[in-house]
Amino acid sequence: MEHINWIHNIPFFSIFLAMLCGIITALVKNGKVAFKIHSTMVFIVFIMSVILLLSVVKNNEIFTFMMGHFPAPWGNELRAGPLEALMAVTFSLVMLLTVSGGAEFVFKDVVEEKQSLYFIMLNALFGSMLALVYTNDIFTAYVFIEVNTIASCALIMAKGTPQSMVGTTHYLVISLLGSGLFLLGLCILYSITGHLLFPQMKEAILEIIKTDQYRLPLLVVTGFMFIGIAIKSALFPFHSMLPGAYLAAIPTSSGILSGLVLKSYIILGIKLIYCVFSAEVMHTLKITEVLFVFGLAGMVMGSVYAIRERKMKRMLAYSSVAQIGYIYMGIGMGSRVGMTAACFHILAHAITKTLLFLCCGSFVENSGGKEKIYHMRGAALRNPLAGIGYTVGALSMIGVPLLAGFISKIYFATASVYSSGKMAAVLIVLGVSMVLNALYFLPSVIAIWTPEKGKENKPNFSVSPLFAVSIVGFVILNFVLGIFYRPITRIIQMSIELLAQ
Amino acid sequence: MEEKKKLWKHIKAWVDGEEVILDADKYIITRSKKVKKDWRRQFSVETIKGNTKLYGFLSVAISALFIGIMLSVVNDLPEFGNPSNPVDNEVMERYLESGIEETGAVNFVAGMILDYRAFDTFAEANVLFLAVMSVVLLLKKDKQNYSEKEERENREDDFFDENEKRPILKIGGKILAPLIILYGIYVVLNGHLSPGGGFSGGTIIGAGLILYASAYGQKKMQTFFTFRTFTLICVGGLLTYCACKSYSFFTGANHVGFEIPKGIPGNILSAGFILPLNICVGLIVACTMYGFYALFTKGDI
Numbered sequence: 001m002e003h004i005n006w007i008h009n010i011p012f013f014s015i016f017l018a019m020l021c022g023i024i025t026a027l028v029k030n031g032k033v034a035f036k037i038h039s040t041m042v043f044i045v046f047i048m049s050v051i052l053l054l055s056v057v058k059n060n061e062i063f064t065f066m067m068g069h070f071p072a073p074w075g076n077e078l079r080a081g082p083l084e085a086l087m088a089v090t091f092s093l094v095m096l097l098t099v100s101g102g103a104e105f106v107f108k109d110v111v112e113e114k115q116s117l118y119f120i121m122l123n124a125l126f127g128s129m130l131a132l133v134y135t136n137d138i139f140t141a142y143v144f145i146e147v148n149t150i151a152s153c154a155l156i157m158a159k160g161t162p163q164s165m166v167g168t169t170h171y172l173v174i175s176l177l178g179s180g181l182f183l184l185g186l187c188i189l190y191s192i193t194g195h196l197l198f199p200q201m202k203e204a205i206l207e208i209i210k211t212d213q214y215r216l217p218l219l220v221v222t223g224f225m226f227i228g229i230a231i232k233s234a235l236f237p238f239h240s241m242l243p244g245a246y247l248a249a250i251p252t253s254s255g256i257l258s259g260l261v262l263k264s265y266i267i268l269g270i271k272l273i274y275c276v277f278s279a280e281v282m283h284t285l286k287i288t289e290v291l292f293v294f295g296l297a298g299m300v301m302g303s304v305y306a307i308r309e310r311k312m313k314r315m316l317a318y319s320s321v322a323q324i325g326y327i328y329m330g331i332g333m334g335s336r337v338g339m340t341a342a343c344f345h346i347l348a349h350a351i352t353k354t355l356l357f358l359c360c361g362s363f364v365e366n367s368g369g370k371e372k373i374y375h376m377r378g379a380a381l382r383n384p385l386a387g388i389g390y391t392v393g394a395l396s397m398i399g400v401p402l403l404a405g406f407i408s409k410i411y412f413a414t415a416s417v418y419s420s421g422k423m424a425a426v427l428i429v430l431g432v433s434m435v436l437n438a439l440y441f442l443p444s445v446i447a448i449w450t451p452e453k454g455k456e457n458k459p460n461f462s463v464s465p466l467f468a469v470s471i472v473g474f475v476i477l478n479f480v481l482g483i484f485y486r487p488i489t490r491i492i493q494m495s496i497e498l499l500a501q
Numbered sequence: 502m503e504e505k506k507k508l509w510k511h512i513k514a515w516v517d518g519e520e521v522i523l524d525a526d527k528y529i530i531t532r533s534k535k536v537k538k539d540w541r542r543q544f545s546v547e548t549i550k551g552n553t554k555l556y557g558f559l560s561v562a563i564s565a566l567f568i569g570i571m572l573s574v575v576n577d578l579p580e581f582g583n584p585s586n587p588v589d590n591e592v593m594e595r596y597l598e599s600g601i602e603e604t605g606a607v608n609f610v611a612g613m614i615l616d617y618r619a620f621d622t623f624a625e626a627n628v629l630f631l632a633v634m635s636v637v638l639l640l641k642k643d644k645q646n647y648s649e650k651e652e653r654e655n656r657e658d659d660f661f662d663e664n665e666k667r668p669i670l671k672i673g674g675k676i677l678a679p680l681i682i683l684y685g686i687y688v689v690l691n692g693h694l695s696p697g698g699g700f701s702g703g704t705i706i707g708a709g710l711i712l713y714a715s716a717y718g719q720k721k722m723q724t725f726f727t728f729r730t731f732t733l734i735c736v737g738g739l740l741t742y743c744a745c746k747s748y749s750f751f752t753g754a755n756h757v758g759f760e761i762p763k764g765i766p767g768n769i770l771s772a773g774f775i776l777p778l779n780i781c782v783g784l785i786v787a788c789t790m791y792g793f794y795a796l797f798t799k800g801d802i
Contacts, residue, residue, distance in 0.1 A: 004755045016747055023739045026732050067620045069753035073592045076620040111645050117638045124631050143624040154635040160645045191578055194587035216577045220570060
């Protein structure tokens with residue numbers, strides 16, 4: 001058995017471990033035990049992904065893993081390279097920190113006998129996100145999109161309030177629209193290419209472009225698939241499900257949904273661009289241009305909606321819409337530099353938005369359950385740690401130097417130089433959007449640090465240790481990404497070179 | 502001047518994160534009325550009257566556009582059944598020509614979904630499991646979604662189940678339910694030999710269970726099928742599936758050997774893991790079907 005390459009087994013192990021834990025948790029009655037199982041699982045996956053990342057970066061390789069006895073066009077396949085490994089590391093790290101920091105919200109808001117069910121959904125969601133990252137087969141991607149949709153809806157409705165039911169219904173309807181479009185595109189794509197695995201599909205599509213047969217179906221398919229993914233990841237005109245759902249859900253769920261779930265679909269989209277449709281085909285079909293325009297529109301409109309909002313969680317949700325716009329703008333630039341910036345922003349937004357949602361959950365709790373920013377005056381004084389976390393997160397989103405958000409904006413600006421004809425648009429919208437970001441984040445930061453008149457604002461240092469660890473972890477991560485960003489961008493550049501081969 | 506002061510006030514209040522109140526008197530009057538706000542925005546035809554025309558027009562336009570696009574795409578798609586279609590490639594060829602040899606299953610579909618592409622089917626079984634768990638999360642009775650009225654209705658239902666005659670349903674259920682379940686088991690067990698398999702057989706078994714439950718009531722069902730058995734069967738099925746497939750993925754991908762013997766195609770004990778996997782899937786599907794019925798009618802299994 002010496003010829004087994006254990007490192008190549010890591011993607012398979014991580015997905016199956018997550019799904020297995022999801023199944024086993026159904027037997028557990030106690031929420032605390034389920035929480036322990038979940039965190040142990042995520043921690044193991046984190047360690048494995050770090051090993052995988054180090055190995056693929058060292059060998060500069062992308063490898064495929066055969067799921068079963070049958071090779072590529074007949075059986076399922078997984079595929080891992082530096083990008084996949086980096087995303088798996090980020091997802092597991094953010095998941096670990098968010099769930100350990102947000103565990104108290106879960107234990108407080110979910111009915112006791114249903115807490116273990118909540119963790120089943122978390123495990124399954126984590127497994128499906130890993131599968132979306134690692135997959136090399138478009139049908140596997142669709143099946144895991146289904147798993148992902150069900151699990152995320154369950155996470156929103158876990159609170160059990162009527163409001164969360166309304167939010168879930170809205171989220172479910174729009175999500176299913178996205179899945180439906182993706183499935184429709186998949187069926188047509190299969191009938192014109194005859195394959196389901198990425199590399200074989202890519203060859204068939206290049207053939208189609210060459211012979212000019214089935215040109216219209218190809219265009220429609222690309223449109224359907226990317227509209228499907230855009231709906232799933234809440235690109236600007238399709239964002240309407242986010243605010244209601246995030247407002248009604250437990251802060252932990254909101255953090256995971258906006259920080260990770262939306263990103264897993266974008267990663268799938270990036271893999272589709274490079275491994276199925278190839279950058280040239282995307283360019284000839286003008287899909288990148290469409291994504292670029294919607295990205296720009298999202299950057300501005302998301303911020304404008306956020307300025308009008310008075311409830312903090314809804315404001316954060318609209319801010320997510322704006323940030324997703326940034327990522328799509330990077331993808332839409334159509335250059336590898338733009339893609340690097342987009343991938344970096346995925347990481348930056350994942351660690352920042354989860355931090356903001358966790359802190360916001362804590363503010364709501366110590367302001368007597370009121371959601372409006374107006375009622376949160378002095379909330380940061382009552383819980384200084386969450387206040388510092390929120391401030392750091394907000395500054396990072398605005399793009400203050402030394403923080404993660406600044407680096408991604410620098411990269412976007414640099415990338416615009418390399419894409420002809422888009423430079424002016426990118427720079428102008430980037431500037432406008434940064435000002436708008438500051439316009440809604442700064443008032444909320446000022447509000448939470450202003451003491452409430454006529455009320456005692458006693459600082460409360462007795463936060464739970466797990467919450468403290470997670471907030472401190474996120475803040476440190478933010479600074480690390482903002483200062484020592486070089487190795488990470490180098491990994492991203494390398495992985496995009498490898499993907500585009 | 503007045504205007505400017507107002508604007509400044511506005512901005513100052515907004516920076517402080519306050520709600521901007523310009524016409525304070527009017528605001529106080531409206532506020533003192535205390536309109537109780539309902540979180541459910543009550544949509545009635547009257548309130549959206551202003552937009553009905555626009556919405557109607559837009560929905561028709563978008564549907565027409567979509568229909569147009571789909572029709573033109575269908576027109577361009579390869580003709581159904583044409584031998585030179587892109588779908589008729591080496592993938593299809595191998596499935597059909599060496600499927601029996603490689604998977605041991607006479608039913609190609611079973612061979613395809615449970616051996617060639619078993620990973621997708623694993624995820625699909627998980628979808629069912631998650632769906633039923635979400636319904637449990639949503640509908641299972643707890644102290645938050647408990648209402649006196651529902652409880653009373655349930656008690657009345659139980660009373661009727663026990664005391665009402667309903668001879669046709671009861672006798673029909675008594676005769677039909679075992680036959681249906683037996684047929685379902687047949688379809689599951691022969692999944693690798695004839696059309697059918699875990700998904701279709703499981704649905705048939707589930708239908709039998711639902712017929713029995715609707716004839717004899719939930720109480721009688723609970724003598725042999727409680728929430729505990731439900732979870733155990735689902736989890737057991739999925740764990741077996743997970744273990745079998747982990748074994749075959751691991752050995753297959755790493756070329757370790759130790760393959761499961763395929764047996765003689767056509768025998769009931771053949772096709773390696775496909776028979777146990779079909780049984781697992783069948784159990785999960787049957788439980789899911791019955792679970793949905795029970796949860797939606799009574800909020801409990």
